[in-house]
Amino acid sequence: MKVISTFSLILLTVIFLANGFLFAQSADTTTVNQTATDEKRILPFWSDWAKDQGIDLPLPFGVSANYIFMSRDVDITDVTVEFLDREPESINDFSNFAVRNKTSVAAVKFDVWVLPLLNVYVSLGYASTNAKMNVNITIERSILPLPPVDLDIETETEVAGPYWGIGSTLVAGYKSWFIMADANYGKTSPSGINNSIDFTFLSARSGFAGNMGQNNLMKAWLGAAYLYSTTTLEIKVPSETLGEVLVRIEQHPVNPWTFHSGFMITLNDQFDFMAELGTNFKDASISVLNMTYRF
Numbered sequence: 001m002k003v004i005s006t007f008s009l010i011l012l013t014v015i016f017l018a019n020g021f022l023f024a025q026s027a028d029t030t031t032v033n034q035t036a037t038d039e040k041r042i043l044p045f046w047s048d049w050a051k052d053q054g055i056d057l058p059l060p061f062g063v064s065a066n067y068i069f070m071s072r073d074v075d076i077t078d079v080t081v082e083f084l085d086r087e088p089e090s091i092n093d094f095s096n097f098a099v100r101n102k103t104s105v106a107a108v109k110f111d112v113w114v115l116p117l118l119n120v121y122v123s124l125g126y127a128s129t130n131a132k133m134n135v136n137i138t139i140e141r142s143i144l145p146l147p148p149v150d151l152d153i154e155t156e157t158e159v160a161g162p163y164w165g166i167g168s169t170l171v172a173g174y175k176s177w178f179i180m181a182d183a184n185y186g187k188t189s190p191s192g193i194n195n196s197i198d199f200t201f202l203s204a205r206s207g208f209a210g211n212m213g214q215n216n217l218m219k220a221w222l223g224a225a226y227l228y229s230t231t232t233l234e235i236k237v238p239s240e241t242l243g244e245v246l247v248r249i250e251q252h253p254v255n256p257w258t259f260h261s262g263f264m265i266t267l268n269d270q271f272d273f274m275a276e277l278g279t280n281f282k283d284a285s286i287s288v289l290n291m292t293y294r295f
Helices: 006-025 047-052
Strands: 061-082 097-115 118-139 149-174 177-188 197-212 216-239 243-253 257-267 271-279 285-294
Touching: 061 118, 097 149, 097 285, 118 177, 118 243, 149 216, 149 243, 177 216, 197 257, 257 285
Parallel strands: none
Antiparallel strands: 061 097, 061 243, 061 285, 097 118, 118 149, 149 177, 177 197, 197 216, 216 243, 216 257, 257 271, 271 285
C-alpha cells in the first residue's frame, strides 16, 4: 500500500489551516469571486440577476497554463496475442500482470463564464504516458500438438502525442462557503499505438473563500474525483518458438476514485494561481498546477 507523501501531508495541513483562517476573515464574501462587476460586458448572461443576488463576478474570459501529473495502477480486462499470421486470440489466464501508468499533461486552457455560475472551457496540449509492466503469459497452441509457450515480459513503454479536452464547471454557495462540480472529457492520440486514449474526469469540491488584503482572494477546498478511462496497449515480444508476438492489453484504473485538496489565490482580479493534490491512499496520486490570466 502506498503511503501519502510528506508534501501531500504538508499541503493538507496548510489547507485545513487556511479554511479556518478564511472562515474567520470572510463573513461578507460572495460565492464566486471578489472582482468588481463590469456593467458594460456582455458575458456572463444574466449578470443582472447575479448583481441582484449580491454576487461579484470574475472577469468572463480566461487563458490558463496547466500541468497535470498522474500515477496509478491499472487493472487488466483482456489480453490478446497474434503470431504466425494467425487471427488474434484472447488469453483467459492473465493473472500475473503488474502494470503501473504514469501520465503527464501540459496544456493551454481557454475558458469563459457563460452564466454567472457556469464556466465552460477547452484545452489543447501534449500528453505522455509511461507504462511499466511485468507480465507472464501462457500461449496455448491448441491447433498444433505442441506444449504451451510461456512469455515473460518486463518492459517500460512510453507513448506521447497531442491532447485535447472540453469541460464545464458549475459553482454555487452562500457567503464564504462554496461548492463546485466539474466534468470534462479528454482524448489523446499517442504515437506508437493504433488507438486513441479517452478519459472522463468527474469531480466535486467544497470549501471557503476569503479576502487576502484589499485586492486579493484565496479559496481552499476538499473534494473527490472519479476517473473513467480504457486503454489498449500494444507490445511486440520476440519469441524463439513463435517469432514476433503482438500482445494487446486492455486496461483501466484499479481504483478510479481519488480524494483532493487544493487552494487558489487570485491577484488583482486578473491572475489566478491554483495547486491541487489528489490521492486514494493506495495506488493513485494526482498533482495539478494552474496559472490563469483573466480579462
